[in-house]
Amino acid sequence: xxxxxxxxxxxxxxxxSLVSFGGGQTIVASLQHQTVEVQHLLTSQxxxxxxxxxxxxxxxxxxxxxxxxxxxxGFWGAxxxxxxxxxxxxxxxxxxxxxxxxxxxxPWGRAVERGLTPIAVGLIVAGGLAVSQxxxxxxxxxxxxxxxxxxxxxxxxxxxxxxxxxxxxxFCLSAFGxx
Numbered sequence: 780x781x782x783x784x785x786x787x788x789x790x791x792x793x794x795x796s797l798v799s800f801g802g803g804q805t806i807v808a809s810l811q812h813q814t815v816e817v818q819h820l821l822t823s824q825x826x827x828x829x830x831x832x833x834x835x836x837x838x839x840x841x842x843x844x845x846x847x848x849x850x851x852x853g854f855w856g857a858x859x860x861x862x863x864x865x866x867x868x869x870x871x872x873x874x875x876x877x878x879x880x881x882x883x884x885x886p887w888g889r890a891v892e893r894g895l896t897p898i899a900v901g902l903i904v905a906g907g908l909a910v911s912q913x914x915x916x917x918x919x920x921x922x923x924x925x926x927x928x929x930x931x932x933x934x935x936x937x938x939x940x941x942x943x944x945x946x947x948x949x950f951c952l953s954a955f956g957x958x
Contacts (some may be wrong), residue, residue, distance in 0.1 A: 784851045785859055787818050792844055803841035807906030811913055823913040830910050840939025854946035
């Protein structure tokens with residue numbers, strides 16, 4: 780077990796846990812930057828792969844931290860990473876949750892929620908951009924993502940038919956050597 784890497788993961792996860800307004804997806808950009816570029820725990824490709832696995836698996840989006848921990852130190856790394864990402868925010872919710880429920884409709888509470896909403900959206904977008912950069916997307920892949928996103932926003936078609944169609948398109952193009 781590499782104690783210094785695990786300590787680095789804990790010291791990364793505790794503050795991220797406390798600022799993950801909007802859910803685990805909001806910390807992806809910081810997590811990617813710290814694990815790949817600062818602490819060198821993962822390569823860009825490893826981070827992208829772990830991100831894809833964490834998004835495909837059921838459960839919280841912070842599952843990626845357990846996968847990073849597993850990569851660092853197996854089972855105990857996954858346990859320590861999971862505890863480091865969940866305990867601080869859970870403790871914060873336990874301490875302030877009932878107070879917030881009593882005061883969230885006050886003018887101050889509404890102002891806080893209105894202020895945190897764009898922050899959460901920005902952090903989610905930053906996470907998507909960080910993963911896109913780690914994956915090394917081509918211009919065609921970026922264009923496909925933008926077109927699919929616009930299609931989903933503009934129509935009532937669900938995401939699964941769009942995913943299936945884009946997957947079939949990419950399969951056909953790769954089978955004929957076009958991408």
